[in-house]
Amino acid sequence: MNELNRNLQTSNNVQKQANLIWNVADILRGLYKPHEYGKVILPMTVIKRLHDTLLPTRAKVLQTVEETKAMNDQMKDKFLQKASGYSF
Template sequence: MSTLGSFIWSIADQLRGPYRPNQYGNVILPLTILRRLDCILAPDRDTVRELAAKFDNPNRLKVEVKKATGRTFYNTSNYSFANLLKDADGLADNLNDYIDRFSPDVDVFEYFDFKKEIVALEKAELLREVVSSFAAIDLHPDRVSNSDMG
């Protein structure tokens, strides 16, 4: 079994109890995508934040980010998996801020209604544990191919 497959099963083990097996995907899929995007955006995070401070117009920001990074999507939050967990009491709020500050074309979290899952994970006292697990895995395309991600 692949390392990624083993990791996914370990998350399923964490969710067992408060979540039924048919609900695991509501947590695992969006967090896997979030971690993948986090890894992709990491090298240019400071550049994008500087551009966001400079350009209020979202259309202009998108153009400037594309010029600077070569990507059409971005995140302007001060949070990432590297610092989400530093505020023990604010993890849910910080995670919501991180999700909210993706460029408008990143709508996958709305599709999964992931904010509802953040509340459910927090209520089940699993949010910190699950986010910590995802923070520990490197899903950068140099480490995990697009084929393996699929």
């Protein structure tokens, strides 16, 4: 039963991602020719996923940026990593 739920959840996740990509393609349809979609859809999808991942900590990171303006980059990076919870 657990395996069935996991497969169903994976299938739903893949379908959601496919729908996201097709929605982006619909938006781009007027701006780009069909053979140019691949040059835009993948990078924009990655940017959107990165944005969505970082959104919960955005306010804290922006506040940390303001607070650490006078620091050198190495020190600033440590504070930003702590604020975001990510090590990049």
